[in-house]
Amino acid sequence: MKETNDEGTVQKILTAQFNRKTFLKYSAIAGSTMAIGLEACHKDDNPSMSNGTVDVGSGDTGILNFAYALEQLEAAFYIQVNASMYSGATNEEKQILADIMNHEIAHRDFFKAALGSSAIMQLQVDFSKIDFTSRASVLGTAKALEDTGVSAYNGAGQYIMKGDYLTLAGKIVSVEARHAAAIRDLLNPKSASFAGDDVVDPTTGLDFSRTPNAGSPSIVATANTFLKTKISATKLP
């Protein structure tokens, strides 16, 4: 059951989240113990390739390439969705899915241009686990991708060294969060799901945040379930 698999993926992503109590404990220690641990060494930051796996690199370049990988995945997904729209899609759903496709393509193309010669290659995707004829499969996957994107940008933010890049990540993550809310509302209209207790901690009001390799499955592992060209982030947290 493809839909079951997608729901399973969503559940795994959501249950494998980072422990909020631990975070708050760190937060309360005034941050000094969580100081930024990455020193940018520009020459060594660049991505590399071994055994067919693309490593995104380290430092700000690594984080931006990690974001670029996720945006490539999202763009490819929504291009496929729009190219073979499931039957019965409402005009609102078509509009939302077309808009999101354009946004993700803009993000992808921007990262490619901004990273220039430091950009990772074009990744080949594997969407065999997605049933593009099924509304539940498409929107379920979209929800997982958007929530994952939000948590990835949120989690990587504090490791970014350059303020301009952090602002840039901020410009993109809020758009991903707008997407997540819209997709969640399509799945569960007029409910609290757009910012549901499964993603936003009801006690702290904080959204999920995860570093690339945190949790099981990690964001990297989740992304790889949709990628033929595998990625790694061995030099990122």
Add this chain to the structure above:
Amino acid sequence: MNTTKIFEALANEKNETDLSRRDALNKTLKLGLKAVIAAIPLGLSSIMSNRAFAQTSTPGVVDILNYALTLEYLESEFYQMGLASPGLVPSSDMNIIAQISKHEDAHVALLKSTIASLQGTPVNKPNFDFTAGGTFADVFINYQTFLALSNAFEDTGVRAYKGQAANLLADKAAGAVITAALDIHSVEARHASEIRRLRGFKGWITQTQANGLPAAIYAGEDNTMQGGKDVKTVTAVPADAITEAFDEPLSMAQVLAIAGPFIKA
């Protein structure tokens, strides 16, 4: 009255009372930061004007968190008052408004405790006037006015947090506070998307389209220059979609000019 365009309708009103209200609002917005600071309670105005304790012109982490706390106080009280107004929120939307209210309350509590843990002093809650001196007199009677202000506060909140991210990075004491700020920021964006769609608009911001809200809230949202690149030159995506794909920050001064009319002297 087309209630989804309440602000535009307001601007088009011809009678003297509404003209004077509009003038008052415009004047408040135009008076700029100096007047707004004067209208802001002591704690926040000291953040903005008394920089003697800071080593640079960049506000420190506690200053930024107190600024965020003031905005969260505003949102928190706004939704509490909305939920306490009988018949305002239709039952069909109650789950949505209650969820947002819960988050804003939680943000207030989290920011207060975080500021205290950083040996800072949380600012006191200001007195708010959600009618902005009578401009939005029906805010807790007319659901469309309530939604319009909700939309204004959420989109402004997203831009306000975004505008301080790099300043938090500049303060080496900020550490994990950056993550907490980002985690609040994306929740505000989820709220904004939902409220915008409840009003019948897209969840994302196209160009500087204000949908009847004050233009200052969307100033600069038509930017397509990102990281030194004009995104229009590197993608085939239409310009409108490019502006939707990147949310833009606001400075403290810009945010306080927007929020000022809702904060009583």
